[in-house]
Amino acid sequence: MTVTSTTATTAASLDTVVEAGDGALVTVPSGGRLRIVDLHGNQAVDTLFYDAHDIDNRYSAFDTIREQRAVFLTTGSRLVSTRLDELAVITDDTCGRHDTVGGACSQESNVIRYGEFTRHQHACRQTFLRYGAKAGIGQRHLAHNVNFFMNVPVTSSGGLTFEDGLSAPGKYVEITASRDLFVLISNCPQVNNPCNGWDPTPIQLLGRW
Amino acid sequence: MTPAATPNPTLTPAHTHEVPGAVAWSAPVRAGRTVTLTALADGANATMLMIGADRLDRLNIPDTLKSQMSARIKPGMVLMSDRGLALATVTASSLDWHDCLTGALPDQLLLLELTKHGFGEADLHACINFFSKVSVADDPRASLTYVPDHAHAGDTVTLRADQDLLIFLSTAPHALSDEPAAGVAVQIETPAHTDDPELREEATRALRLTRELIA
Numbered sequence: 001m002t003v004t005s006t007t008a009t010t011a012a013s014l015d016t017v018v019e020a021g022d023g024a025l026v027t028v029p030s031g032g033r034l035r036i037v038d039l040h041g042n043q044a045v046d047t048l049f050y051d052a053h054d055i056d057n058r059y060s061a062f063d064t065i066r067e068q069r070a071v072f073l074t075t076g077s078r079l080v081s082t083r084l085d086e087l088a089v090i091t092d093d094t095c096g097r098h099d100t101v102g103g104a105c106s107q108e109s110n111v112i113r114y115g116e117f118t119r120h121q122h123a124c125r126q127t128f129l130r131y132g133a134k135a136g137i138g139q140r141h142l143a144h145n146v147n148f149f150m151n152v153p154v155t156s157s158g159g160l161t162f163e164d165g166l167s168a169p170g171k172y173v174e175i176t177a178s179r180d181l182f183v184l185i186s187n188c189p190q191v192n193n194p195c196n197g198w199d200p201t202p203i204q205l206l207g208r209w
Numbered sequence: 210m211t212p213a214a215t216p217n218p219t220l221t222p223a224h225t226h227e228v229p230g231a232v233a234w235s236a237p238v239r240a241g242r243t244v245t246l247t248a249l250a251d252g253a254n255a256t257m258l259m260i261g262a263d264r265l266d267r268l269n270i271p272d273t274l275k276s277q278m279s280a281r282i283k284p285g286m287v288l289m290s291d292r293g294l295a296l297a298t299v300t301a302s303s304l305d306w307h308d309c310l311t312g313a314l315p316d317q318l319l320l321l322e323l324t325k326h327g328f329g330e331a332d333l334h335a336c337i338n339f340f341s342k343v344s345v346a347d348d349p350r351a352s353l354t355y356v357p358d359h360a361h362a363g364d365t366v367t368l369r370a371d372q373d374l375l376i377f378l379s380t381a382p383h384a385l386s387d388e389p390a391a392g393v394a395v396q397i398e399t400p401a402h403t404d405d406p407e408l409r410e411e412a413t414r415a416l417r418l419t420r421e422l423i424a
Contacts, residue, residue, distance in 0.1 A: 069353045103272055106293065154310075158281040159280060160278055161278060
């Protein structure tokens with residue numbers, strides 16, 4: 001699914017459902033608001049952000065973490081690029097916190113984590129490459145993403161685990177674009193850990209611009 | 210008369226280099242060799258990026274962390290690539306915490322090193338800040354605080370290359386530190402022993418795949 005705003009002068013809107021395991025490439029104009037709704041709860045939404053006019057200027061998870069001096073993302077978090085440009089701000093969040101340390105699943109990392117039997121299961125980075133291609137986003141441009149609604153506790157002793165989600169049906173997060181953006185989404189198909197409650201489900205995208 | 214074929218250690222001499230503070234440096238490292246970094250002053254920081262033998266497959270910090278249930282880099286971890294292979298193994302360190310959660314400030318010198326090898330901004334993947342520690346609070350947002358006085362002159366970390374690598378290193382101070390830039394000594398050599406340290410099952414799987422496929 002590729003969604004592009006049709007005109008810059010009239011209000012466009014987006015209201016669509018992304019099925020479990022599917023993805024989307026959404027063009028959000030500067031000032032536009034994109035809401036992601038966790039329709040059934042506990043669904044990880046792997047998301048990347050790119051300056052729509054220069055995809056090398058892309059979301060940087062660890063620069064974002066450092067700049068806010070905190071691991072988890074929530075309302076007020078500024079999502080910055082490797083150049084420290086502000087790409088978007090989280091302007092509403094009924095879930096409470098979101099991960100950006102855990103990255104996206106891939107067929108190859110599934111093999112390392114769970115074993116050879118997962119090599120041909122669908123994975124987020126397959127979705128990123130498929131939908132990203134339309135914007136020229138290839139393997140080199142796949143950065144470390146945001147995992148909306150995903151719960152990855154990081155502890156003071158330096159531990160990290162994937163846990164059951166904090167989200168619930170109808171919870172949502174909204175970002176406001178600080179410049180024209182490509183937002184690349186994979187509605188995570190992972191079934192080998194609790195990030196999707198062991199049961200991937202659809203999400204809704206609502207755009208206002 | 211043919212001389213006896215005895216191993217000649219001078220065929221693979223160790224490479225040593227002192228990287229001054231606030232510069233960037235890069236080098237190729239052959240599979241099987243070790244890279245030892247030594248802090249030359251208190252508060253040193255060595256930001257590292259790593260790219261694998263095919264010049265596309267980069268160090269992937271999220272995959273490295275989640276497969277080994279850690280939010281820091283420490284001895285006994287395999288540094289994993291985007292495509293699930295072992296790039297290097299942390300075989301020893303005098304420190305049990307090297308930061309990998311807070312990235313690095315935009316660094317033109319580091320970007321130039323990438324450019325020398327044909328890479329660019331798109332390859333600014335997550336890095337490791339060797340010798341630096343940023344502590345995580347057990348509060349609702351997992352707040353972060355730079356820990357001064359973590360590394361001291363003489364602290365070391367040793368990595369074993371598990372495939373042919375390019376390593377990129379910056380000695381700019383850690384982004385959250387107000388300490389002055391410090392130098393780091395690098396030694397690249399062929400080790401006498403190559404045993405794996407004790408590793409998690411996931412790390413062993415990455416090493417096995419790497420040896421089967423490309424090492």
